[in-house]
Amino acid sequence: MAIRSLRLRIQIWHAAILSLVVFGFAGLTYWQQSSWxxxxxxxxxxAAVEVLTSQLATIPKDEFAALISPGAVADTNSSRANATWQNLSVPDTFAYRRVRNRFEMPYFVISDSTGKSLKTSTQRFERTPPGTIYPPRQSSTYVLLRRMGEWREAYAQGPAGTTILAGRFIGTDYRDLHELAWTLTAVGVLLLFVGLIGGWIVSGRAVAPINQIASVAETISASELSDRINTDSMDREFAGLADTLNHAFDRLESAFQRQSQFTSDASHELRTPLSVMSMHQQLALSKPRSEDEYRETLAVCQRATQRMTDLVESLLVLARLDANPSPRWSTVELGELATNSIEDLLPLAEPKQIAVETQFEDSVFVRGDKIQLAQVITNLLQNAITHSPVGSTIEVFVNATETRAKLRLVDNGPGIAAEHLEKIFDRFYRIEADRNRRESGGSGLGLSICRSILELHRGQISVSSQHGKGCQFEISLPRVPASPDNSAQNLNPVD
Amino acid sequence: MRILVVEDDADLLAGLSQALRESGYAVDQADEGNSALALAKAGSYDAIILDIMLPHLNGREILTQLRHTRSTPVLFLTACDTIDDRVEGLDLGADDYLVKPFDLAELLARVRAMIRRHHDVRDPVIRMGDLAIDTNARLVSKDGVPIELTAREYALVELLAMKRGGLVTRTFIYDHLFDDNHDSMSNLVDVYISRIRSKLGKDFVKTRRGEGYFVGN
Structure with a gap:
């Protein structure tokens, strides 16, 4: 079962590591202390064994043999050797520790090769002498150690086959070590406990910003998108997360704003024709009218309806481009497409005596939706015709570089002031002075439709203009080699 | 009463003007900001119906500049429908705010109310002695008996009634009774004055020679 709480997981790891460190350290201390x-x-x-050995070494060999022979009488031997034998002892200096009772004094036993005890210290314990030392060693200073319960002993080969053993009671040391073990355990548990409480508090503080971020993020909803997480007093790690979230909120907010701006613009645009209709209908119905007046009312209503229809059409085109951009891809010859659009719009140009001059490079192919691309050219051309003065010329160029296909449309209309140039592709953007729709007839959506279509085709649209000297629109699309198969293919180069 | 209508949509402008004229108002029109401001500053209008989104100069700018010199009642008639838009419009000094699409009857009622407020008239039926002038029904009655008046005659009676207790010059009457489409002579005012005298009684309006006309309370 996975633990889903970060804080708990941190705490568990913390506890594991902390106990490892604390008890490892305690164990090391104990081991060090006991081995020391x-x-x-x-x-x-x-050292005691060596001292004894060196004391015995002062006794001549033959005297020593006599001294330890069975049935030897103490008094009979030479007084000097005898005195040494009698006063054989482990010096007090070896019992330098504070001795709590006489058992803790070092003791010694000298036994012969049969294991019979020849001489013992005053603190003699009823313990079995080691007997023959195996493996027997020639070196008299070689000391072997053995541990026997609460005693620790060292022994060595003495002269004439004797064994010299020195021992000490170490029960007290063991009790000291036990005490140390308990102290270490108690301190370790206490440290662990304090460490865990501290860890819990610290981890709580560490995850607190996450909770703060979460609570702010929770309050940010569609209606309250302006709130942001305050990163001023935040740690770098969390500030990064909060910044990321804040950026996401920024994007969300601007998307919401664009959406609501679009909705409000759309409803705004629908309000005027609706007002016209409702106004004229109420006026017509307010009193009996002549047939001509009714006709006029109907004509006005028809114009308003047409405007709303155009607007709704444009909105639908945009909505479809936004929501489900699935062009019917085919290979399109740009010049041919432009020619068709121009022919369609000639009836609009003729009454204003506007000439459309073309200069098309051959075989400029692009991939795209024929209808959508035609719409782009038609929109641009329609704008140009609407804004061009009577008797002027509109030029359309199609040319290509290695990778791009380009269509350029130049008119001699009034042009667009610099401050409007960037915004003309925005939805519903209409140049102030051009608000009289009776003339321009636009919904304010034509150029944004062009831009949406071109974005879908990985193309660009740009405009340059000098106020009063006409303007020039250029669209650029990825060029493809001429394909013998001109039919629709389901290959989608965008996705 | 003379009204300036500012609206950039030609169909709407035409309809509004016709509706107002049929209600007995003299109507001037403007379809963009600059001419609207010039008209509003120069003319003596009893009310201005102002769109906000206009070419060249928007309605808010027109109102701001107009308020430096004139207190003409202004009604914003606009598609800008948010609360912020309305608050801003009213705070700029507009007297009323109506959102498109609107009801014609409501617009006319609001214009009437605005004009009444401007002349400090509370009762839509103005009573002067035995005369009762119903500004909603556009009817004048004497002792409960309706008097038949033409639209222009009624407009003159209403104007004088609104201005009762004060001196009214002929120019003032001319300016408020006829719009710019009218190129009649100003002595037409005298003709109308004599017509309403004959219908409402000689004492309704007194002539102050060389100054103008006076209507008592």
């Missing part, structure tokens, strides 16, 4: 104590004891005992 044992080594100390061992050195002490080895």
């Amino acid at each position: 104590k044992m080594r100390e004891t061992d050195r002490e005992l080895a």
Whole structure:
């Protein structure tokens, strides 16, 4: 089962690591302490054995043999050797530790090769001497150690086959070590406990910004998109997360704003024709009218209806481009497409005596939706015809570079002031002075439709203009080689 | 009463003007900002119906500039429908705010109310002695008996009634009774005055020679 709480997981890891460290350290301390104590004891005992050995070495060999022979009488031997034998002892200096009772004093046993005890210290314990030391060693200073329960002993080969053993009670050391073990355990548990509480608090503080971020993010809804997470007093790691979220909120907010701006613009645009209709209908119905007046009312209503129809059409085109951009891809010859659009719009140009001059490069192919691309050219041309003065010329060029296909449309209309140039592709953007729709007839959506279509085709649309000297629109699309198969293919180069 | 209608949509402008004229108002028109401001500043209008989205100069700018010199009642008639738009419009000094699409009857009622407020008239039926002038029904009655008046005659009676207790010059009457389409002579005012005298009684309006006309309370 996975633990889903970060804080709990941090705490568990923290506890594991902390106990490992605390108890590892305690164990190391204990081991160090006990081995130090044992080594100390061992050195002490080895020294005692060596002292005894060196004392015995002062006794001549033959005297020593006599001294230890069975049935030897103490008094009969030479007084000097005898005195040494009698006063054989481990010096007090070896019991430098504070001795709590006499058992803790070092003791010694000298036994013969049969294991029979020849001489013992005053603190003699009823313990079995080691007997023959295996493996027997020639070196008299070689010390072997053995541990027997609460005693620790060292022994070595003495002269004439004797064994010299020195030992010490180490029960007290063991009790000290036990005490140390308990102290270490208690301190370790306490440290662990304090560490865990501290860890819980620290991890709580560490995850607190996450909760703060979450609570702010929760309050940010569609109606309250302006709130942001305050990153001023936040740690770098969380500030990064909060910044990321804030940027996401920014994008969300601007998308919402664009959406609501679009909706409000659309309803705004629908209001005027609706007002016209309702106004004229109420006026017509307010009193009996002549047939001509009714006709006029109907004509006005028809114009308003046409305007609303155009607007709704444009809105639908845009909505479809936004929601489900699925062009019917085919290979299109740009010049041919432009020619068709121009022919369609000639009836609009003729009454104003506007000439459309073309200069098309051959075989400029692009991939795209024929109808959508034709719409782009038609929209641009229609704008040009609407804004061009009577008797002027509109030029249309199609040419290509290695990778791009270009269509350029130049008119001699009034042009567009610089401050409007960037915005003319925005939805419902209409140049103030051009608001009289009776003349321009536009919905304010034509150029944004062009831009949407071109974005879908990985193309660009740009405009340059000098106020009063006409303007020039250029669309650019990825060029494709001429394809013998001109039919619709379901290959979609965008996705 | 003379009204300026400012609206950039030609069909709407025509319809509004016709509706107002049929209600007995003299109507001037403007379809863009600059001419609207010039007209509003120069003319003596009893009310202005102002669109906000206009070419060249928008309605808000027109109102701001107009308020420096004139207190003409202004009604914003606009498609800008948000609360913020309305608050801003009214705070700029507009007297009323109506959102498109609107009801014609409501617009006319609001214009009447605005004009009454401007002349400090509370009762839509103005009573002067035995005369009752119903500004809603556009009817004048004497002792409960309706008097038949032409639209122009009624407009003159209403104008004088609104201005009762004060001196009214002939120019004032001329300016408020006829719009720019009218190129009649100003002595037409005298003709109308004599007509309403004959219908409402000689004492309704007194002539102050060389100054103008006076209507008592």
